[in-house]
Amino acid sequence: MTKRYIFIIILCFVVCTGCSESKNNENIKPDEVNIKTEIDKTEKVDVETEYATMKVLNKQDYSYITSKNDEIISNDLNDRVPDFMDVVSFRKVIDDENIYFYLEMKDIPDTFVINQEGIFSNLMEYCWRINFDTNLDGITEYDTTISHEKFWENGKDTASVNIEDATFNNIVWQHGVNTGYVISEFTFDVDNHMLIYHVEKGNDDNLLSITEDTPFHILIEYNNKDYYLYEMIPK
Numbered sequence: 260m261t262k263r264y265i266f267i268i269i270l271c272f273v274v275c276t277g278c279s280e281s282k283n284n285e286n287i288k289p290d291e292v293n294i295k296t297e298i299d300k301t302e303k304v305d306v307e308t309e310y311a312t313m314k315v316l317n318k319q320d321y322s323y324i325t326s327k328n329d330e331i332i333s334n335d336l337n338d339r340v341p342d343f344m345d346v347v348s349f350r351k352v353i354d355d356e357n358i359y360f361y362l363e364m365k366d367i368p369d370t371f372v373i374n375q376e377g378i379f380s381n382l383m384e385y386c387w388r389i390n391f392d393t394n395l396d397g398i399t400e401y402d403t404t405i406s407h408e409k410f411w412e413n414g415k416d417t418a419s420v421n422i423e424d425a426t427f428n429n430i431v432w433q434h435g436v437n438t439g440y441v442i443s444e445f446t447f448d449v450d451n452h453m454l455i456y457h458v459e460k461g462n463d464d465n466l467l468s469i470t471e472d473t474p475f476h477i478l479i480e481y482n483n484k485d486y487y488l489y490e491m492i493p494k
């Protein structure tokens with residue numbers, strides 16, 4: 260009798276434990292389903308917002324515009340590029356001694372990831388440049404470019420830096436036919452979403468040929484391991 264009594268108690272305990280686990284499973288399952296659904300949604304959104312690589316630009320893709328000093332020119336919003344690449348408006352002031360250029364961007368985040376993992380070459384990671392057709396031939400040969408830029412650096416760790424960090428270069432580049440060289444640096448400032456370039460013409464004689472009437476274009480480029488993007492004005 261005693262053994263049988265003990266057996267019944269054990270049996271009841273096992274059955275009750277089973278009921279309890281079953282109840283717990285019933286409570287957990289809906290949560291697991293909800294969590295999975297949330298993850299699926301998140302992944303879907305990421306895929307939908309991913310940018311598509313753009314074709315690499317050729318010489319014939321560039322064209323030029325002119326603008327008067329202090330003329331503010333608006334630019335369409337561009338949902339094909341991140342906000343830090345999207346020019347909202349721009350203006351310039353060029354006199355005998357100075358070149359000022361103002362690029363209003365849709366947004367400038369606090370930090371930019373540089374030397375991104377997975378690029379594995381000396382690609383341009385970021386650039387915000389203005390290219391002047393100083394010899395007036397309608398192509399980039401012999402142009403002069405003012406560029407705030409960052410190349411991927413071999414052997415350097417991935418890092419997050421401010422757009423005004425010293426790792427970005429502020430250079431004026433004098434183009435030849437397929438070559439070029441740095442002729443000057445310039446002062447680069449950021450005021451909210453406005454990028455401000457100031458070049459002193461006295462730094463190099465080539466800069467003297469940039470005047471109020473010199474045609475120019477704007478090119479913003481970004482490379483990461485998955486895609487190459489640009490915003491170009493004019494298109």
Ligand SMILES: [Ca+2]
Nearest residue numbers: 334335345346
């Ligand atoms: Ca734009």
Ligand SMILES: [Ca+2]
Nearest residue numbers: 398399400402
């Ligand atoms: Ca040219």
